[in-house]
Amino acid sequence: MENVERLRGTFTDDARDLKLNLQSVLTQGSLEPKHRWGVAVSVAYATGHRELIDAIVADAAEHLDDAVMSDAKAAAALMGMNNVFYRFKHFMAQTDHADDYQIPARLRMNRIAKPKSDKISFELFSLAVSAVHGCELCVTSHEKVVRDGDLSAQQVQDAVRIAAVLHGVATALLLR
Numbered sequence: 001m002e003n004v005e006r007l008r009g010t011f012t013d014d015a016r017d018l019k020l021n022l023q024s025v026l027t028q029g030s031l032e033p034k035h036r037w038g039v040a041v042s043v044a045y046a047t048g049h050r051e052l053i054d055a056i057v058a059d060a061a062e063h064l065d066d067a068v069m070s071d072a073k074a075a076a077a078l079m080g081m082n083n084v085f086y087r088f089k090h091f092m093a094q095t096d097h098a099d100d101y102q103i104p105a106r107l108r109m110n111r112i113a114k115p116k117s118d119k120i121s122f123e124l125f126s127l128a129v130s131a132v133h134g135c136e137l138c139v140t141s142h143e144k145v146v147r148d149g150d151l152s153a154q155q156v157q158d159a160v161r162i163a164a165v166l167h168g169v170a171t172a173l174l175l176r
Contacts, residue, residue: 001026003055007173015172021165026059029158034117035124036162037063038072042125043163045076046132047170056166067116074111075125081107082126083133090137120149127156128163 004026011019026040037060044056060069085105092101115122127142143156 001059003058007051007055010176011172012175014175015169018165018168018172022169025158025162025165029161030152030154031158031162033063034065034068035121035155035159038068038121038125039128039159039162040166041069041072042076042079042129043132043166045073046080046129047167049170049173051173052166052170065117068121071111071115071117071122072125074115075122076129078109078111079126079129079133079135079138082109083130083135083138086137087133087135090135120146120151123149124151124156124159128159131160131163132167 001023004022008019008022026036029036031039037056040056041060041064044053047053057069060072064072085107089101089105092098112122112126123142123145127139127146130138130142146156147153
């Protein structure tokens with residue numbers, strides 16, 4: 001974790017809690033390394049913070065094969081689209097115009113059905129990014145798939161904890 005450690009060394013005292021949390025979420029918890037680092041990669045890309053992306057991707061390389069790395073990136077990209085669209089659908093479902101929006105999305109999402117690694121990993125990465133983006137429909141949908149795929153509530157929460165910390169870290173890096 002030399003790149004993440006180097007990044008942690010640049011935090012101001014205002015971000016001390018995030019500095020400590022960043023180390024713990026990437027080294028502890030119930031997730032296997034491919035899930036821990038895959039979530040970290042997908043969320044780092046979702047933050048759009050280049051310095052964070054570079055550090056996470058560099059350190060993740062020793063834990064992820066090419067297929068998982070590719071799926072983590074694809075999950076970030078697809079959720080960047082889906083979370084906006086399905087958040088809109090959810091908002092509109094609460095209005096007098098809900099029936100007007102019961103039409104097909106017409107968005108390509110083939111990668112979700114055919115990940116390069118495995119379905120549960122891709123769904124977990126998608127869940128973490130969806131939590132960052134605040135899309136309730138996507139979070140609940142992806143959570144159901146990973147729970148049905150035998151991931152525990154603790155593992156789901158650990159993935160979202162990573163997402164929360166990395167989102168905070170992206171903000172903390174702006175404080176420097």
